[in-house]
Amino acid sequence: MKNYGLDIWSNNNFIIEDGQLKLNYKSMPSLLEITEQIRLNDVRGPILLRFPHLIKRQITSLYSYFDKAMKDNDYMGSFNAVFPLKVNQFPHAVEAITSQGEDFNYGLEAGSKAELILAMSKTPYGANITVNGFKDKEMITLGFIAAQSGHNITITIEGLGELETIIEVANECSLKVPNIGIRVRLHSAGSGIWAKSGGMDAKFGLTSTEIIEAIKLLEAEKLLQHLSMVHFHIGSQMADIAPLKRALREAGNIYAELKKMGASSLDSINIGGGLAVEYDQHTQSKARNYSIEEFSNSVVFAIKEIMDAKNVKHPNIFTESGRFIVASHVVLITPVLELFTHDYQEQLLNFKAVNPPLVNELVDLNRLLNNKNCTEYLHDALDHIESLLTLFDLGYIDLQDRSNAEILVHNIIKKALYLSSSNPTDELEQLHIKLQERYLINASIFQSLPDYWGLDQHFPVMPLHHLNVPPIRAASLWDITCDSDGEIGFNPNKPLYLHDVNLDEEEYFLGFFNVGAYQETLGMNHNLFTHPSEYTIYIDDTSYEIANVVESKNILEILGSIGYSEEEILKNLKTDLLKSDFITEKEKNDTLAKLETFLEQNGYLRTTN
């Protein structure tokens, strides 16, 4: 894996220079520099960095490719986009999305009451709001309130019941009626691991019979002039563009049919989200078979073709791509706390006057290992350690002998891997895999990479520094939860190699990339680890600014957030300590002060790194 697949997944957002990973933008700060700057303020644990310029880049790219596709195809409708809030509702993400999207009139999409309230209070004036998902009368009333308050809002109905509720609300009050959209149930389904949103058995959308019924109802209630949109969404992270083309033909024909049936205000097709993000670090398995350019061209061309054939005016096109817009803007940085084999340092060897012969042989192998003999000597060493462990079990050698043997073998393995790293044989590759190093990272996979835990979604990962040195250790990553699922095991098909660093002498940081979509709200507080401390980084021509600091919850706040009384916990801790024996009052008070500072810190590990 050359350069950790940077050329595959990073879209030129990052580059390697002087052995460090840098932002490929303006003053080009390195991620290590930013991390160290933040850690100067005694911040420990994982760090989440937001880069608003990367959101801007994606919004610009989406609009400009559609703009171009429309020009190239003489397309007469307009292009509109909204950000689906479910992909990231965190305040500083939404703030970056709305401010970076302002020039484009970029709007918001809501799928629940809370998201709708958020959309109503955060959508820039005049930008679109679309509403999807299951709705009750309250949620529909909120849509009327939004329309009344001047928002450009479209409520998409997922079933006839919702339409009946809209009619009910319209008859009961004199608030402005919002635009109405119809989500259509397509027989063509999506592809990819999230593709459950399209197809005949989909959770959402109206069948053709229901659509006809809906038109009749709207007409009878004199509300047909509010029907403005046909909507579909075939699922997230579309791997293949073919199902989208089928969906476009189907939805486009429904649109044209509805126009013919008298839906004269109908003027938009909303193609939902699904635009995929490249998460892969390894060329052999790319996440999608199309580019943003092909995507926009296909959408515009397919819709135009249908409308021209049926002699219908080109509709405005809406997209609700979320993952594509925000995935790249977040980088999760985790300090490495420990390399598990690092206890095998040569200075810990402690030989006796007389050592077992096999230990003496290991000493020789370690001393004489070189380029030529390394495979052979490695085999011998692995054979000897097996015998020595058996001898230990049988009581023939003692714990000190065993310790010496283990240290020697680990050193031989490391040296052999290092010596062979430039021309590895198949067998050495296998050994690499067998002799993985385990890196303990100061983070929770459940909190920060929930899709890895739940869906096996791979996220690009790489060190922030040492990038001018070849990494030689096959790595598995362990998080600090005490759950065996909190592990990213070494996968020979998607191998991760990291550096052999001595953490007593220096720090080592790993970055996880493209984690800005879905991961934050899906993150779980397993083991009571909460959202990492987060920072927004604004980069300009000469330097960068660290803003919007939100520190990870402290220990008392974590407990408070699941319903404990913080005061009571403090009181219990205090009472127990103060009534204890054998230490002076001063010691008690000092200990209490120490305890209080512990409680004010976040729950991630502080010592070692």
Ligand SMILES: *Cc1c(COP(=O)(O)O)cnc(C)c1O
């Ligand atoms: C989830 C969702 C989206 C966003 O999908 P992405 O794959 O993140 O682009 C868009 N529209 C609807 C209706 C959704 O449910």
